Amino acid sequence: QKEVEQNSGPLSVPEGAIASLNCTYSDRGSQSFFWYRQYSGKSPELIMFIYSNGDKEDGRFTAQLNKASQYVSLLIRDSQPSDSATYLCAVKSTGNQFYFGTGTSLTVIP
Amino acid sequence: EPEVTQTPSHQVTQMGQEVILRCVPISNHLYFYWYRQILGQKVEFLVSFYNNEISEKSEIFDDQFSVERPDGSNFTLKIRSTKLEDSAMYFCASRVSSYNSPLHFGNGTRLTVT
Numbered sequence: 001q002k003e004v005e006q007n008s009g010p011l012s013v014p015e016g017a018i019a020s021l022n023c024t025y026s027d028r029g030s031q032s033f034f035w036y037r038q039y040s041g042k043s044p045e046l047i048m049f050i051y052s053n054g055d056k057e058d059g060r061f062t063a064q065l066n067k068a069s070q071y072v073s074l075l076i077r078d079s080q081p082s083d084s085a086t087y088l089c090a091v092k093s094t095g096n097q098f099y100f101g102t103g104t105s106l107t108v109i110p
Numbered sequence: 111e112p113e114v115t116q117t118p119s120h121q122v123t124q125m126g127q128e129v130i131l132r133c134v135p136i137s138n139h140l141y142f143y144w145y146r147q148i149l150g151q152k153v154e155f156l157v158s159f160y161n162n163e164i165s166e167k168s169e170i171f172d173d174q175f176s177v178e179r180p181d182g183s184n185f186t187l188k189i190r191s192t193k194l195e196d197s198a199m200y201f202c203a204s205r206v207s208s209y210n211s212p213l214h215f216g217n218g219t220r221l222t223v224t
Contacts, residue, residue, distance in 0.1 A: 031209070031210060032209075032210040034212050034213070036215075042217070042218075043201055043215040043216060043217050043218045044201070044213075044215050045215070046212050046213070046214065049210070049212050051210050088153065090213070092210070095165075095166055096141060096158045096160065096165050096166055097155050097158060097166050098155065098213055099155070100145075100152050100153040100154075100155075101152065102151070102152040103152065
């Protein structure tokens with residue numbers, strides 16, 4: 001069974017702070033890693049993806065991947081109240097299937 | 111920006127009835143998926159579809175479920191005899207053919223079985 005684990009939270013950070021979201025995965029053959037944001041009652045929305053070890057930055061978001069530790073994280077700098085949502089980690093292994101974690105609920109307090 | 115569209119947005123049906131959920135994937139995408147999310151739970155894989163056939167399916171996708179691409183644009187999920195536990199949000203997703211391309215989700219169909 002291929003598992004993707006996330007802390008369910010809730011994670012609360014003050015506005016302007018850095019939010020750090022973590023994800024671990026069980027399938028060592030996993031190739032690509034995705035972060036989605038999901039507002040309540042809405043569909044997942046792609047934030048960013050990462051394939052190679054190290055950091056990848058896109059605006060206020062930074063994804064970090066460590067394949068040896070089977071760990072991927074998302075940092076959100078200068079957090080805004082509009083960032084309050086559930087963040088889903090998704091992992092694609094060698095097939096076509098994407099596995100999702102249960103998500104981490106983030107609340108940014110004004 | 112092109113998007114995946116799903117209809118209807120909300121479907122209410124009685125237990126034992128058949129439902130068909132419809133999706134129009136993004137036009138140049140070649141891989142199509144159905145996921146479901148029971149309220150408060152994780153997004154669960156149901157089935158993936160490529161080259162007019164199922165490429166992978168989960169344990170959830172039993173004989174009650176079927177998928178079809180009846181024409182060049184639509185992608186449907188049929189549930190033959192709905193159960194109360196089928197109540198969930200059903201998401202269609204698609205992606206282009208490159209190996210690491212991400213999933214793009216539709217807005218979902220909320221299915222309520224009474």
